[in-house]
Amino acid sequence: DTQMTQSPSSLSASVGDRVTITCRASQGISSSLAWFQKKPGKAPKSLIYAASSLQSGVSSKFSGSGSGTDFSLTISSLQPEDFATYYCLQYKTYPFTFGGGTKVEIK
Amino acid sequence: EVQLVESGGGLVQPGGSLRLSCAASGFTFSDHHMDWVRQAPGKGLEWVGRIRNKANGYTTEYAAPVRGRFTISRDDSKNSLYLQMNSLKTEDTAVYYCSRSPSGNILDVWGQGTTVTIS
Numbered sequence: 001d002t003q004m005t006q007s008p009s010s011l012s013a014s015v016g017d018r019v020t021i022t023c024r025a026s027q028g029i030s031s032s033l034a035w036f037q038k039k040p041g042k043a044p045k046s047l048i049y050a051a052s053s054l055q056s057g058v059s060s061k062f063s064g065s066g067s068g069t070d071f072s073l074t075i076s077s078l079q080p081e082d083f084a085t086y087y088c089l090q091y092k093t094y095p096f097t098f099g100g101g102t103k104v105e106i107k
Numbered sequence: 108e109v110q111l112v113e114s115g116g117g118l119v120q121p122g123g124s125l126r127l128s129c130a131a132s133g134f135t136f137s138d139h140h141m142d143w144v145r146q147a148p149g150k151g152l153e154w155v156g157r158i159r160n161k162a163n164g165y166t167t168e169y170a171a172p173v174r175g176r177f178t179i180s181r182d183d184s185k186n187s188l189y190l191q192m193n194s195l196k197t198e199d200t201a202v203y204y205c206s207r208s209p210s211g212n213i214l215d216v217w218g219q220g221t222t223v224t225i226s
Contacts, residue, residue: 001171034213036152043204043217044144044152055215087152091213094168096142096154 002026002090006099012107017078021102023071023088032092035064035073038101039084047086048073078104109133109216111205116221123195123225129188129205129218137161137183140208143190144217145201155203158188172198195225 003026013019023033031051036044046055048064051071061076075082083106088099115127129141140163143155156169158179167179178191188205202220209215 036214038146038152043219044206044214045217046213046215049213049215050211055212085151089152089154089214094157095170096157098152098154101151 001095002029002093002097004088004090004097004099006086006088006102008102009100010103010105012105013078014107015078015080017107019075019078019104021073021086021088021104023066023073023099025069025071025090028068029090029092031067032090033064033066033071034089034091035062036087036089037082037084038087044087075104080106111207111216111218113203113205113218113221116203116223118224118226119195121195121197121225124191124193125195125223127190127192127203127205127221127223129190131186131188131207134207134216136181136186136207138209141179141181141188142206142208142214143179143188144204144206144214145199145223146204146220147198147201150201153201155190157208192223195223197225199223200225 005024033051035048038044047062052064085101085103110132112130140159142157159166176194180189204220206214206217
């Protein structure tokens with residue numbers, strides 16, 4: 001199975017900060033990488049697919065990059081509604097695997 | 108409006124069975140691969156499995172922890188997705204979400220989830 005390692009596991013940031021979360025795959029996955037936002041009691045929300053394609057309706061403050069084994073999600077200017085847990089997902093090979101999550105908290 | 112609505116969750120004893128349903132609306136259900144994802148209390152997201160669309164033969168894939176115990180099926184005539192869960196274990200306790208994957212995309216729309224408790 002392809003293991004996905006996210007870092008950091010948590011971070012504290014202020015409103016207006018630029019935040020970057022990274023995800024590393026245990027083997028090459030080309031660009032088969034997605035990012036999701038998860039808030040407690042809510043369904044996950046898809047942000048990015050194919051490593052850098054923005055889902056329809058998602059704010060352009062979210063951006064993704066990378067290919068092969070190293071990927072990143074950047075939030076250009078953190079807003080109160082962005083405090084949540086973020087997960088990466090590889091879908092190159094079965095079983096699909098999520099990263100462990102990055103909890104973004106208010107500083 | 109594109110919508111997915113799960114149902115069928117509940118409290119079941121270990122070793123029991125449960126069938127989850129996911130009702131789809133607002134899009135051409137038959138065109139999409141469909142997935143189940145779960146989140147155990149205090150844990151991260153875990154992919155459970157997929158059923159491909161008719162064009163891909165309705166074939167299925169499963170995560171190792173559920174393979175042989177869970178079965179994903181669909182009824183395109185009813186725009187419905189199912190997850191049959193047998194031989195349930197306490198570690199299957201989670202919120203279960205269904206999600207669709209259009210061609211070239213992945214898990215773009217999610218249901219609100221249904222809670223399964225094994226105790």
